[in-house]
Amino acid sequence: MSGGLKPPKLGATNFKVKAPKGGKPTGTLVGNKISTLRDDLKRLQSSIEIENNDLQAVRSKSNSNSKTYHDRVAVMRSKLQLGTTPGNPMMVEAWNAAQEQLEKVNDDIGEMNSLSSRVAADASMSAYLLDATRASFGISGAVDEDHQQLEVLEDEVSQTVVLIERLLTELSDDIRRQSNYVANERNQLNTLALAIKNGEFFGPSLASTAYNVSSVKPPNVTSSKTGLNRGRPLVIIRFNQPNVNYEQALYTAVNKVLQNQPNATFDLVAVSSVNGGTAKAALNANETRRNAQNVLRSLVDMGLPPGRVSLSATSSSSGNEVRLYLR
Known part of the structure; x- marks a missing residue:
């Protein structure tokens, strides 16, 4: 997998001056x-x-x-x-x-x-x-x-x-x-x-793709096979166990979008469960927000500019999870 840019090639010109010719004094x-x-x-x-x-x-x-x-x-x-x-x-x-x-x-x-x-x-x-x-x-x-x-x-x-x-x-x-x-x-x-x-390499910084608009492919966000439809999550991260390993899947999904849409923006949604009563729902909401903030930090660490992601929260009858959508 390729990494960052190779060191740029600097100029090679050696700027030599040509000394001025002398002249005889004219006395004027x-x-x-x-x-x-x-x-x-x-x-x-x-x-x-x-x-x-x-x-x-x-x-x-x-x-x-x-x-x-x-x-x-x-x-x-x-x-x-x-x-x-x-x-x-x-x-x-x-x-x-x-x-x-x-x-x-x-x-x-x-x-x-x-x-x-x-x-x-x-x-x-x-x-x-x-x-x-x-x-x-x-x-x-x-x-x-x-x-x-x-x-x-x-x-x-x-x-x-x-x-x-x-x-x-x-x-x-x-x-x-x-x-x-x-x-x-x-x-x-x-x-x-x-x-x-x-302990593992996801790929080059997402910033490289996000700002590389010189080789943009035509966007394709309508095919149901791509999972990029608005309203359909790019990634669903279910925090149903300690230390959920989600970074590679998250990186792959976002990088794929940026390959087609370098200026893409995203919605990160913390979805908390309402099951178990009011007190449990409140705990779920707090926990899911923390999880979403951790996911956001991961995206920023991967090189995605913070301004490209909005963070919000909602509730559902399903379990606690964080969803990433293409805006």
């Missing part, structure tokens, strides 16, 4: 301005070189941290698919290590955001340099050599502007991919925590 006011602008461009390009080196370093580190995390989760998932004891301390330790590793990936995103701010500042500087270079053509007292050097400088600054824009765009894409990955994997870890508690 414009010539002095060109010299100042050229020095500003050199400083800007030095800053870009540092940022590019930092980008390559954080990419390498993030790729390594993501792979280590993914490998650890894969080992846990394989063990759970084979079956293990509920609350296995070795699995708990492995889960804690995976969570710690995922936080390292999240820290890498923080470094990328900080780097993005620095690159954005350089982007503003490059835009200023380009405007200043173009404005220098209008300064009086220039000689032909000044304008020739300005044309070369304008081209060099323009190339630098484009390079910075590409760097910033690719860095933003890296941040977006990694942020989505970390958010998804946090849901996966919650699902794994529930699986470790029960």
Whole structure:
């Protein structure tokens, strides 16, 4: 059974700047301005070189941290698919290590955001340099050599502007991919925590299916064979014995619905028995509500957003049970 997303592929461009060409001093006011602008461009390009080196370093580190995390989760998932004891301390330790590793990936995103701010500042500087270079053509007292050097400088600054824009765009894409990955994997870890508690793996987080609308199949909720008709429960959990093992059946039913209807919402109903008199009925109602709340927590642990489920209660002449309906 497949798990979470594979670590995203980050950008691979190595952003190398081309140093500006030198020019002979002309002794004019414009010539002095060109010299100042050229020095500003050199400083800007030095800053870009540092940022590019930092980008390559954080990419390498993030790729390594993501792979280590993914490998650890894969080992846990394989063990759970084979079956293990509920609350296995070795699995708990492995889960804690995976969570710690995922936080390292999240820290890498923080470094990328900080780097993005620095690159954005350089982007503003490059835009200023380009405007200043173009404005220098209008300064009086220039000689032909000044304008020739300005044309070369304008081209060099323009190339630098484009390079910075590409760097910033690719860095933003890296941040977006990694942020989505970390958010998804946090849901996966919650699902794994529930699986470790029960000693078996249900499947990937329901959040992965609930938000994956890119490959939605046409909904089919009318066939009586599917059990998805409105008014017909998807799942009935009868609490007629201690420690009812309902999670796998619950996960399978909800996951099947979300495969067809990623935006589906559900009604969770606590049904209590009215048999046995008023006092017994009141006890049944309280017990069934607690059971329904436990089922709701299980759904959330499986990755289903809490806002997708409404909780209500009713009574019946049948036994105590919790029913899940497709709204």
